[in-house]
Amino acid sequence: MPFINQLQHWAAARPHRPAVVVGTESLDFAALRDGAAGMGHGDRTLTIIDRHASTALAVEFCAAVAGGGVAAVLESTWPAALRASIAAQASSWAMTLPTPVPSDMGFFDGPPDSTFLLGLSSGTSGLPKAFTRSRESWRASFVHSVDYFGLAEGCITLAPGPMAASMNLYALGEAIHSGTTFVALPSFSPDAALAAIMHHAVTRLVLVPSVLGLLARRGLESGRGPGSLTSIVCAGSALPDTILEQARRWAPNARIDFYYGASELGFVAATRGTEPADAAPRTDSTTVESWGAPAAGRAFPGAELAVLGPTGALLGLEEIGSVYVRSPYVSNGYAWGDDGLSFSAATSGNQDAVQRSGQWFTVHDQGYLRGDGVLHLVGRAQDMVITSGSNVYPQQVEQALEGHPADGTVVVTGIADPIRGQRLVAGLVAGTLPMDDFLRACRERAARLPAHQRPTLYFALSRSPLSAGGKPSRTLLREWITAKGAHAQRIY
Incomplete structure (x- = not known):
């Protein structure tokens, strides 16, 4: 199961408790159960859900995954042509699936090992990759995440963020599983989120770091506090210390948890709010330079971690390599778009190297383990910039260039260069500092970095380059720079 049997349970035990709230719309558990059961999607192989954030989306999602059904939820902000292409590809993929047998139909959870979700990677252009998930992968996750993040009655x-995003769909399922209330926004703005926090007496936030920064900044500027908020769960990209400090000033009584994972892997590692950021300096020769790599935390309950080198050898403590995980939370792999670079399993040789049974998986994030079991992330292998033969991780440079979170945001990437191979460039989004002052501050900080880690070009950005899920998109930044349009204006 993922959560349909639990929805049946809570519809009987707590029929009038709000289950899903979106804007002015609200459904209690009984209404959510009755609405989803009445749609009768359990006899379909695949249901493609293409609608704006609403309680109707939640109803259709529950209906689609009942029995042996599979759901694909499209992001409503993607262009219509892209959504149509995804729908066509998904329909073709569904033709390869077996027809559900009568015993797998109806409004209940289907077989644990059966597929229930066709998930989509976020992107800005082109057909996104699609991965599939079993019901058991979410069920196993719920068991641990409800306990770890402290979802209690009330x-x-x-x-x-967008309801279609993987982490938000999971948060919806997690709330239904635990009999608690899920709240979403018809459309995002910091003011709308702050108003919802107060109006619905929200106790818990689930969001990406960039959105947390926007909320905390707006809350501090406008004098609007966190209300009943006691828990903040952040994921999707590294949580900068500057945003963490700002969030703690805005919501001093809320526990801030961070977890590292991926749509394809599920939960990998986590840091509880009571633990320090713990970004220990690196000085050995396996690191690019001495710097504090952000801590992702210790292995999430039920998961095991290993760091492997390019040849598949198990690396020692504080040696940088690809982060692998073994857990019941991992997806089934890709339905389409598998290029072997984003998600892959360890080969039999790699498994021998770690000297453990079972299969290990990676999305090729780079990191290292310390003796205390804490995983530190350096960056994604696909984000790494190779300039004049030196490896540079953009995240490292961004951390070095950014000062106070209110000053502005830095996004670093590489663009093609005939001499260097790639040239390191930085995009700046000014905050409270005027752009000229922000640029000057960034260049002063860059001067303290090794030469190959200093951006050679700076661009003023019209807004932060974010994916549909609210994560920084270096691909989008490169597209803006290449287009030479209004989104990215060269300033140095």
């Missing part, structure tokens, strides 16, 4: 979760 919990009200706000996920202010």
Whole structure:
């Protein structure tokens, strides 16, 4: 199961408790159960859900995954042509699936090992990759995440990002599983999120770091506090210390948890709010330079971690390599778009190297383990910039260039260069500092870095280059720079 049997349970035990709230719309558990059961999607192989954030989306999602059904939820902000292409590809993929047998139909959870979700990677252009998940992968995740993040009776979760995003769909399922309330926004703005926090007495936030920064900054500027908020769960990209400090000033009584994972892997590692950021300096020769790589935390309950080198050898403590995980939370792999670079399993040789049974998986994030079991992330292998033969991780440079979170945001990437191979460039989004002052501050900080880690070009950005899920998109930044349009204006 993922959560349909639990929905049946809570519809009987807590029929009038709000289950899903989106804007002015609200459904209690009984209404959510009755609405989804009445749609009768359990006899379909695949249901493609293409609608704006609403309680109707939640109803259709529950209906689609009942029995042996599979759901694909499209992001409503993607262009219509892209959504149509995804729908066509998904329909073709569904033709390869077996027809559900009568015993797998109806409004209940289907077989644990059966597929229930066709997930989509976020992107800005081109057909996104699609991965599939078994019901058991979410069920196993719920068992641990509800306990780890402290979802208790009375919990009200706000996920202010798009409902179609993987982490927000999971938050919806997690709330249904635990019999608590899920709140979403018809459309995002910091003011709308702050208003929802107060109006619905939200106790828990689930969001990406960039959105947390926007909320905390706006809350401090406008004098609007966190209300009943006691828990903040952040994921999707590294949580900068500057945003963490800002969030703690805005919501001093809320526990801030961070977890590292991926749509394809599920939960990998996590840091509880009571633990320090713990970004220990690196000085050995396996690191690019001495710097504090952000801590992702220790292995999430039920998961095991290993770091492997390019040849598949198990690396020692504080040696940088690809982060692998073994857990019941991992997806089934790709339905389409598998290029072997984003998600892959360890080969039999790699498994021998770690000297453990079972299969290990990676999305090729780079990191290292310390003796205390804490995983530190350096960056994604696909984000790494190779300039004049030196490896540079953009995240490292961004951390070095950014000062106070209110000053502005830095996004670093590489663009093609005939001499260097790639040239390191930085995009700046000014905050409270005027752009000229922000640029000057960034260049002063860059001067303290090794030469190959200093951006050679700076661009003023019209807005932060974010994916549909609210994560920084270096691909989008490169597209803006290449287009030479209004989104990225060269300033140095």
